[in-house]
Amino acid sequence: MAYNLALIPGDGIGKEVIPEGVRVLEALGRDFGFSLHFEPFAYSCQHYLEHGVMMPPDGIAALSRFDAIFLGAVGAPGVPDHVSLWGLLIPIRRSFDQYVNLRPVRLLAGIRSPLAGRNPEDIDFVVVRENTEGEYSAIGGRLFEGSEREMAVQESVFTRHGVDRILRYAFELAAKRRGKLTSATKSNGIIHTMPYWDERVAEMAKSYPGIAVDQFHIDILCAHFVQHPDWFDVVVGSNLFGDILSDLGPACAGGIGIAPSANLNPEKRFPSMFEPVHGSAPDIAGKGIANPIATLWTAQMMLEFLGETTAAAALMGAIERICAQGKILTPDLGGSATMRQVTDAILKQL
Numbered sequence: 098m099a100y101n102l103a104l105i106p107g108d109g110i111g112k113e114v115i116p117e118g119v120r121v122l123e124a125l126g127r128d129f130g131f132s133l134h135f136e137p138f139a140y141s142c143q144h145y146l147e148h149g150v151m152m153p154p155d156g157i158a159a160l161s162r163f164d165a166i167f168l169g170a171v172g173a174p175g176v177p178d179h180v181s182l183w184g185l186l187i188p189i190r191r192s193f194d195q196y197v198n199l200r201p202v203r204l205l206a207g208i209r210s211p212l213a214g215r216n217p218e219d220i221d222f223v224v225v226r227e228n229t230e231g232e233y234s235a236i237g238g239r240l241f242e243g244s245e246r247e248m249a250v251q252e253s254v255f256t257r258h259g260v261d262r263i264l265r266y267a268f269e270l271a272a273k274r275r276g277k278l279t280s281a282t283k284s285n286g287i288i289h290t291m292p293y294w295d296e297r298v299a300e301m302a303k304s305y306p307g308i309a310v311d312q313f314h315i316d317i318l319c320a321h322f323v324q325h326p327d328w329f330d331v332v333v334g335s336n337l338f339g340d341i342l343s344d345l346g347p348a349c350a351g352g353i354g355i356a357p358s359a360n361l362n363p364e365k366r367f368p369s370m371f372e373p374v375h376g377s378a379p380d381i382a383g384k385g386i387a388n389p390i391a392t393l394w395t396a397q398m399m400l401e402f403l404g405e406t407t408a409a410a411a412l413m414g415a416i417e418r419i420c421a422q423g424k425i426l427t428p429d430l431g432g433s434a435t436m437r438q439v440t441d442a443i444l445k446q447l
């Protein structure tokens with residue numbers, strides 16, 4: 098097989114970690130008999146500062162030719178975060194109907210959870226976040242700006258199409274895992290969209306009698322992530338709730354330096370996008386100490402989605418062994434190794 102991959106390193110440590118991912122993917126291609134063609138795109142805050150846009154008008158069309166998009170991170174001091182998000186990430190997610198945002202949360206052996214006394218068997222779940230509608234809608238506006246009557250309105254959008262398809266994905270995933278699904282809600286306070294979400298969960302559950310379903314309001318669910326991470330298998334949430342949970346989850350499992358994510362168009366009508374959970378980390382950019390594991394684990398998710406499951410399993414095994422050994426880790430995990438040393442160690446394991 099041959100795969101065409103678009104690379105968007107982005108800003109800050111994104112530009113450092115994506116080349117590490119490429120090194121590992123190329124090695125896996127050689128070992129497992131598939132070829133990869135990479136094409137870099139300079140879409141970033143730097144691009145915005147030079148051209149006034151995060152990507153050119155034909156950017157989406159250019160990306161549509163690829164099997165997948167491998168993205169580092171975008172964001173830079175001096176460029177408002179909503180510019181980088183709405184100028185690049187959200188247009189890609191929406192144009193390519195990447196309606197599933199998938200974030201596995203696993204405590205790997207050798208990684209210390211900030212939660213006392215927790216072991217790998219206690220933390221192993223997946224956050225499934227709706228990625229195209231919900232609270233992140235552009236519907237709304239401001240009136241009477243600058244006056245005492247100033248106001249802002251922001252609409253949420255929950256369609257049956259959008260809610261049902263993310264729920265179906267989550268139920269199917271639960272069926273392949275340990276058969277448990279948790280829904281994030283807030284139907285006590287948000288009285289239109291969230292009761293609707295709950296209704297659709299109950300309706301979907303009828304088609305999956307083998308799945309144990311529970312639901313929690315988002316506030317207590319956050320507390321349960323910290324106090325009872327072992328309760329969870331698949332956790333499904335709207336765009337906003339999923340976004341919050343998918344940083345809280347990785348934080349419980351040792352930090353965002355190792356946390357991967359995927360934006361999927363499961364039907365493969367459009368390219369899916371794979372990106373580490375972390376941002377551009379301006380505080381450590383250029384120092385060569387960014388943890389590459391989040392990006393390498395993200396590459397593993399990409400290989401799995403492309404169908405290279407043996408290579409994906411080999412990469413995950415190598416990541417797990419390096420973490421378990423605990424000798425070659427970056428400073429965010431308490432080690433003193435550089436980014437390249439960690440990647441080299443993982444390459445050696447392969």
Ligand SMILES: NC(=O)c1ccc[n+]([C@@H]2O[C@H](COP(=O)([O-])OP(=O)(O)OC[C@H]3O[C@@H](n4cnc5c(N)ncnc54)[C@H](O)[C@@H]3O)[C@@H](O)[C@H]2O)c1
Binds near residue numbers: 110
């Ligand atoms: N998907 C994305 O592109 C994305 C996601 C989150 C934030 N951002 C952007 O990134 C910029 C910085 O945001 P932030 O500081 O809130 O989040 P961040 O993830 O960039 O950094 C948070 C903290 O985690 C550390 N960290 C992050 N990744 C690490 C890694 N691989 N290894 C070691 N340490 C790591 C950083 O040094 C920092 O202390 C902002 O402009 C933000 O908008 C982009």
